[in-house]
Amino acid sequence: xxDFIKDNFNKDGVDRRGFLKCMAWAGTGTLCVIxxxxxxxxxxxxxxxxxxxxxxxxxxxxxxxxxxxxxDKAANPDVTATLDAAIAKVNALEAAPSFVLxxxxxxxxxxxxxxxxxxxxxxxxxxDKIFYxxxxxxxxxxxxxQYRERYGKGSKGDGWYSFDQKGVHxxxxxxxxxxxxxxxxxxxxxxxxxxxxxxxxxxSSTPIVVFAHIPLWSVYPEWGWGTDDGAQALGYLxxxxxxxxxxxxxxxxMQKVEGNVTFxxxxxxxxxxxxxxxxxxxxxxxxxxxxLRGLLxxxxxxxxxGKETLAVVDSTLA
Amino acid sequence: MKKTMLKVVVCAVMVxxxxxxxxxxxTHLFAAAMTSANGLxxxxxxxxxxxxxxxxxxxxxxxxxxxxxTVTWVNHDDVPHxxxxxxxxxxxxxxxxxxxxxxxxxxxxxxxxxxxxHPKMTAKVVVK
Numbered sequence: 001x002x003d004f005i006k007d008n009f010n011k012d013g014v015d016r017r018g019f020l021k022c023m024a025w026a027g028t029g030t031l032c033v034i035x036x037x038x039x040x041x042x043x044x045x046x047x048x049x050x051x052x053x054x055x056x057x058x059x060x061x062x063x064x065x066x067x068x069x070x071x072d073k074a075a076n077p078d079v080t081a082t083l084d085a086a087i088a089k090v091n092a093l094e095a096a097p098s099f100v101l102x103x104x105x106x107x108x109x110x111x112x113x114x115x116x117x118x119x120x121x122x123x124x125x126x127x128d129k130i131f132y133x134x135x136x137x138x139x140x141x142x143x144x145x146q147y148r149e150r151y152g153k154g155s156k157g158d159g160w161y162s163f164d165q166k167g168v169h170x171x172x173x174x175x176x177x178x179x180x181x182x183x184x185x186x187x188x189x190x191x192x193x194x195x196x197x198x199x200x201x202x203x204s205s206t207p208i209v210v211f212a213h214i215p216l217w218s219v220y221p222e223w224g225w226g227t228d229d230g231a232q233a234l235g236y237l238x239x240x241x242x243x244x245x246x247x248x249x250x251x252x253x254m255q256k257v258e259g260n261v262t263f264x265x266x267x268x269x270x271x272x273x274x275x276x277x278x279x280x281x282x283x284x285x286x287x288x289x290x291x292l293r294g295l296l297x298x299x300x301x302x303x304x305x306g307k308e309t310l311a312v313v314d315s316t317l318a
Numbered sequence: 319m320k321k322t323m324l325k326v327v328v329c330a331v332m333v334x335x336x337x338x339x340x341x342x343x344x345t346h347l348f349a350a351a352m353t354s355a356n357g358l359x360x361x362x363x364x365x366x367x368x369x370x371x372x373x374x375x376x377x378x379x380x381x382x383x384x385x386x387x388t389v390t391w392v393n394h395d396d397v398p399h400x401x402x403x404x405x406x407x408x409x410x411x412x413x414x415x416x417x418x419x420x421x422x423x424x425x426x427x428x429x430x431x432x433x434x435x436h437p438k439m440t441a442k443v444v445v446k
Binding site: 071073074075108109110136137140141179180181182183184221222223224280281282283284 | 373374375395396397398404411412414415430431432434435436437438440
């Protein structure tokens with residue numbers, strides 16, 4: 001298995017500590033676990049906890065991201081093949097996920113044929129439903145009209161929505177539209193009002209999962225890796241005991257725990273991007289062919305009710 | 319004894335580094351002056367002008383041209399970019415790798431623009 005990171009967040013412990021931070025880079029083989037408020041690192045070989053998390057989970061789902069169908073440059077000339085490998089990875093899970101979240105950049109250039117290819121490939125996913133949010137590559141030239149026709153049925157505004165699964169409240173947000181010169185990702189007033197209103201009726205004990213394409217937290221603003229009004233959206237979720245934020249866009253695993261909020265970004269199924277500041281720009285990173293699949297992957301998320309435990313497992317395609 | 323030697327080595331390294339830094343600045347200033355004298359970069363261009371899009375940057379980021387000049391943007395990146403003025407009056411489609419976008423600037427003024435996909439990319443064209 002190419003699994004290389006696993007997180008177990010115990011809510012009580014994190015609350016006591018106030019702030020804990022764990023970052024893991026794709027390919028470094030780090031395993032970070034927070035238990036009782038203490039951050040521990042383990043070697044990759046310790047996969048026993050993963051099997052345990054899956055077996056006890058009340059709800060398990062998978063996040064895939066940044067498929068960039070249509071991309072054909074040196075960083076990965078065959079993004080359809082690596083998407084297929086990601087699908088095979090998901091289909092090989094012990095238990096089929098309840099659903100799959102795709103956190104955007106389905107296509108590279110918003111071309112109908114690219115969306116068609118993605119749809120056709122994803123049909124083979126062993127799951128009941130796929131939820132989407134758009135990446136900036138999915139809303140080129142038409143302000144997202146085509147994206148919403150294909151993937152945004154029943155959504156509001158530019159394509160945001162929420163739903164409940166087994167007591168967990170999911171909120172899908174769009175932060176790739178109406179971007180301002182010099183700025184970062186953008187939610188906008190209307191969407192912020194939606195978030196505020198959407199969670200009003202929920203009990204504070206309801207676990208919340210927010211997913212959007214661009215990171216809602218400030219990962220690396222110099223490369224546009226953040227959302228200008230992301231903090232405002234998260235402000236409406238302060239009273240909740242467990243908030244998980246899942247993003248894509250940066251094509252690598254990064255995570256952070258801040259109070260009751262855990263942030264996590266997923267790998268791409270198409271091509272890796274450099275770690276912040278390690279290259280002149282965040283453009284597609286070319287790696288030797290035999291290394292590529294070790295930097296692409298899928299994310300498996302398990303919830304265990306009662307223990308209020310969230311387990312996030314990133315698996316590479318290698 | 320050892321400490322003193324270490325200090326000497328550190329000082330020597332710093333002197334070399336600073337000399338290199340100063341030389342680097344000198345070269346840079348000289349290059350900028352040359353570019354200006356050729357009518358590229360900061361001086362108004364007479365013929366068609368080109369802005370390269372490379373590594374998520376518009377180059378030059380500050381282009382001055384004479385009224386009537388046609389400016390062409392060429393995307394050299396592996397990802398798409400756009401050219402859009404802040405007021406939205408000039409708006410290219412998404413430019414894939416090697417795609418071009420041209421605009422003739424007849425009216426003098428400052429045209430600030432950005433990439434609407436990667437809004438950290440900002441630049442301007444000054445028309446005189």
